[in-house]
Amino acid sequence: MSVFQPAETLRRYRALFLACEAIGWLHMAGKAKADFLRRYGGAVVNYDYQRWYEQETPPFPWDDLLGWIKERFAEVEGVRINWPDVPARFITEHTKQNPGMLGLLQAGHAIASGVEKQSYPDPTIWYLSQDVTHMWLSSAFGRPTRNLLADPPEALTGDGWKRLVEEIRHILEELKSLGTGQVADVGSWRSWRDRAIGPQSFLRRAFLSTAAETRLPNNDVTLWDQSYVAAALFKSAVAGAVLEASKRKTFPWDSSRLKQLTRWRLLTVGIGTDHYEARAVKIGDWKGAEADVQRFFDRVCVLIEVDLAVGSLLYQDTSVAVFSFPGERYDEGDFDDRTFARWLEGWEEWLQEQVNGFARELQLETPPYLKLSRPTRSLVPMARQMRKARAVLAVPVHRPWKLSTVGNKGHVCPVCQVRLNDDPKRKSHPCKVCERRRTGRLDAWLSGKLGSDTIWMDEVADHNGRVALLTLSLDLDPWLEGDRVDSLRTQAISEWRRFNPVLKNQANPIDTKRPFESMLRYLLSILNQRTSEGDYQYNWNDPVLSSLSRGFPWEPRLHPSGTSGEVLWRSFFNKLVEDRARDEVSWDILKEDSLGKNTLGM
Template sequence: MSDTKEFPAAERLRRHRALLLALEAIGWLHMTGKAHRDFLLQHGGKIRDYDQKKWYDGLAESWNNCWGWLSRPSDFKLPSSFDGFLKKFDQGTSEENAIGLLQAAHAMASGVEKNLPKSSSKYLGQDATHMWLATAYGKPVRNLLVNPPALLTGENAWRDLLSHVDCFLAELELLGKSNSGNLGAWWVWREKAAGRDGWLRKAFTGTLAETRLPNNDVTIWDQSYVAAALFKSAAAGALLAGAAFNWSKLKQQTRWRLLTVGIGADHYESRAVRIGDWTGTRRCLDQFIDDVRRLVEVDLAVGSLLYRDDQVAVFSFPGRRLDAKGGLADPEADAWQKYLENEVDHLAGTFKLETPPYCSISTTSSRSIIFMNDEINKARDTLAIPLHKNWQFDCSMTEGNVCPVCGVRLNGTKDKERPCPVCKERRLGRLDAWLGGQSVQPTIWIPEVADHNGRAALLTFKLPVNKWLDGSCVDSLRSQVAAEWCRNNPKVQNYGISPDTAYTDLLNYVKEKVAREFDPGDPVLRLLQDGYQHESDWESFFAKIVEDRSHAPGWNALNDAERAAWLVHQLLRKNASPGRLYRFWRTAEEFFEKLLEEFQEIAAKDTNRLRVRRLVLKPDSSTSTGWKDLMVYNGRYRDIPVTLFYRESSQDFLTVCNVAAFSGKDLKGETILLKDDNDNKVLSLTISKVENETGPLGVYYPVIPLELSPERFRILVPLSAAAECIDRAIKAWNEQFARVWDRMPLRTGVVAFPQKTAFQAVIEAARNLEMLLEDGNKPAVWRVESRVTRNGQTALILVRPDGASELLMVPVQLPDGRVDVFYPYVAVEDREVRFPLDFRTPHGRVYRHVQDLRRGDGVLVDPSRIATIFMESTGSRFEPISTWHLSDWSQMCDIWRLLCGLGVTATALRGAWAILDDARQRWRGTECGRPESDGAVWLSLVRSVVSDRLGARGAVLESLVEAARADLLGPCLDWHMKVLKLSPGEVSR
């Protein structure tokens, strides 16, 4: 793809591209038999004769003899037929051909916690009446047999799936037989199946790969895609090793590296002068990562994407075998590092990026990808310095001023505000994409986002997905609970393990066994982990169960008690398997994608339909000449800001502002003075005709998405719609993450600003909010005040460190009525295991089921918070920023509704608060009372003023007094009256 020196290893992979992509396709399809309704019915106890391995009987017979057209080295071992993969991949013994590589990949993608003995794990099964798919964070999504997705609706859907598979494989064969070097054709073939909107991905994300609880959180796609990625990379490693590759013990010996590529998006964001600079560059950076994907996934076919956010993409990559007999050794990995750096640098050069990309192959080879977050953090730390290595970039201009956007190129003119050709091209690329829109799409113009008061809001939401990727938050999730396992396997009670003290008893039992010679026939451990009986020594068992799935110290660095603690912990918890890590970040990204859809609907909701429409203004013959094609012009019609977009092809102007303000006004014959968006030249427009735009640009969503990744979502919305958008986000977060609320906080920032505010100032304010929320969101101890469980919900009242109480509702029941003993645990101050469901991590942290919490228990919470700022001027971004808990935000909205119900005037409200605020300022820090305390004088004054001036009585009065005590009354009035410009009686939507 570049002019770099030929690299024989890369050329070897390119020659066998068809083989590697065919093996990846087998990886995607190897569990297709589970995508049938009968698979669920069989595991739900309704039928007994379904054979998931025979699904391929419905395919064309020619595929089963496909190896003839696959070019492959003689030393690369394949099974004799396609069905060999499907019949043998999940056998206990490791095959000494490519099946063994698939076995290794499948085992790693699935997770060792699924390797449960059938006899001892029957109690975890779901029956046909309750066959639920759950999210990675424990929320039940769908009862697949009662409310089936399209794939599970019957034989017609199944035949349709097989028909798609047939065509997919036939296209693969055609590409392979032609020995096609057409990367575009290979890319399209792959994306149609596995891309974001791929048919196979859509089908497989709707149903289960595992029906037992709680492993019903990973779909067929999660496991199949990750298994295929690892399989593909392992096969590439075997191809590269050639005759030196050892085909024995592949399940035990195969390991993987990670390839990490990144680009410093934060630098480009901070340099953006206008919104088009950032959105255009964001589009450019996304295209760069897509080209990297094309290089890695198709051109070299050496790996597949495992993680992607706004800056970093991580791919699977061949590793070195555990016994060093084949795979990618360190010297070869170093050579690949240099080659891929050159290739990635070349791709960055084609986009004329002024900062160098990051490219790194991990030095670690592992049987899992638990170290992925370390690689991501290493990339982010490096990218924090824009020029982290020598970098030559396009700089063709030799005269003019320095570009105000990139700050490094000359713009070729004397105009200091004119961008250089490269930055201008990025702006225009975003414009071209907008002009070519074929359906309703978000706008790209801030004036169209602005509400009727000319104000917009940048909303930013963050989820700490990184804490789930490194496995630290997974400690709280159970694959089995010792007490339930003991109760449902009474045999273990004969060995001193009681249901009431099962965790401690099991810990002592394993500690005693670890000190002795390994016994593969141990009756207790064989009931806990199916693979135990196939091991021969403690050290190798420990390596597979513990070292492969955690950041635990090695066997030799621990004593027997510590070894036992790690073993029990890993055997009972859900593990950070590659398939689950993929599901973690995909779930978070889908959460934000769903919010984007809902925010679009909220922003477009208006009784005046002109809010989402554009007008065409036809100039008359007396209008000024000299209009520039595709240029933006700004002016005012009476007191209304106007932004227009000139189209030379139709010689008219398209409105790109909120035209709802023109409702009821006749623009025909009106004259508007307009300024060129670049050189401020004043021109006169006289309107001869006004029409509705009827083309693809006729309607739009008044939002501008700025960024959407697993960890962060930024979007511009009308300020009038901001409160409803935030409320919807909080509601969705409560629904999706209620079981992990204490360790998956939602951090929300709101920057409200007039539409003419400089974009640089707005985005800097957003970064300040995010940094404040990040720095101030340290875990804190919240004290349990009360706990009540009723109707499958546990209601917790917790006292925060600031003294305020918070009510939390945590689901504790599974859809079939059983208690959820897998998800709703919290870390407590207590260091003792006191209840049957309690457990302790090897680091000493005790987790307790929310149903077992008692008054006075200290719970470690990573709190969800919100920060807001209203930018009356660009200097506002330097002012102190207020932050609140999310519940405080909801309470402020409730307070406003109470005030609206009093029927008072805005003057009365302002007058009452002026009295209270004056007293607050005078009394601050004195002994007679402060709003931060329960000062009797202060509260007495509040009660008196609110009662006399506003007429509040009873419960409403007490609620308003409590709001003043919590220092929420003032911020509530400021937000609703000063920022949103609402009058009493108007509720923010």
């Protein structure tokens, strides 16, 4: 098999990508202190979560623990990196706008804690703040689950904070040891990453226990949610910069627009897990196959997250996993899920070969699925990617697939129904692969690998030997795509109008009695405004749109002077709507429909 040079390039910079991921995990660590919640709950507290390290005794040594990254990676592929002068700026300026490596972190942070979660300007939504007596962490559906100040988790106690700071120090010390030692072993990096953010990690448990956002309805966002996603996007953005620099020998490190221009792709990998469950004759058949499927996903995770360090896992269920992946910037042109910039060409095919190899090594009967999405600045398309993957995987052998072993004689295996069992006398005997899966569970139980779990039905049956099977399911896709947003705790137009009677020193033009209809009429009137030359008008200072979207006033600054109004509207609509909505929603459709008059019934 020929060497895929871009993959080898990424492997040379593994330490850089994983170090950037660690910076992403920790850049908001100051939110894990109770004083952060008190300050944003209205209490008078002398605390700035972006400068928490200065209040430690002695001050937390960011420069000592992270300085090696800049020294070792002053340039990539002959292109100089624009690093911040001190590592602490990753902590203190992650909400600002800067060029270089800091700009890529700001881009990832903006998606994780800004664009996805809340795009309103701060003054617009202050009324959604909680106070110190009711500082709740809620479920995704808006149900309060814990009053974080009245009933603080361990992380929000004094001892918990001290333990967290020591954990952060230990993570970065191990990272420095691996990075300065130029360790190339994938296993060592994987072990470090598992210790840092694995299920048993104190950092992960601490961040999961507290809120990153105190305002309603976004108090369901934990610090772990926000930090992990920002880290994944930062990691992928840096990997993309290296790939682009290696191919084009340039990258716009000095551009102050990286925060707005950076995009990502979503890498979806799947396997037809339902097929293995449906074909199982005994429980052991399914549990053994399930273990092999999980091993398949584990190998994919190691490849993407550690070996190449090109992205991080964003979602996984029993049949589909989605990872962050580098994508083309807005200023590179228009691309979709079939067209790629030169520096991304060949990746989908090469990755498909790798996951094919994993599936064959595990002797899976069905071919894996792999697809890169179009470039995006949203995670909402993830639901669409998963739906497409499941539609393909509904047909188990959805493309040509050659098994590594099929047997030489005997009957067709009653479990997989594709291999021969090498036993002409017994039709009920499974093939060697299915037999291995079936017996593996017993061996694991005998050796104590299953812990307190049992594999014997009679241990859970009633006195009559009967067992009931309860099946519970919840289809998350409609919530992930926004179809059922009305069942979540969200901000309503009526609430926005009630608490924002004045916009830019003038009365809010939206009618208080019929705010929804009034908002539609207002937006349609804005969209129908034309210049004397017949072009669309884009009034960046419009009070309503500036209040509804933090990015609206910025759109003209992302384009050359003199850009037409329609181009500005199309670009803004793409970011705010097309990038999150279903495929059938587009500016062109809206335009053809007289700017929505027919669709909206106006």
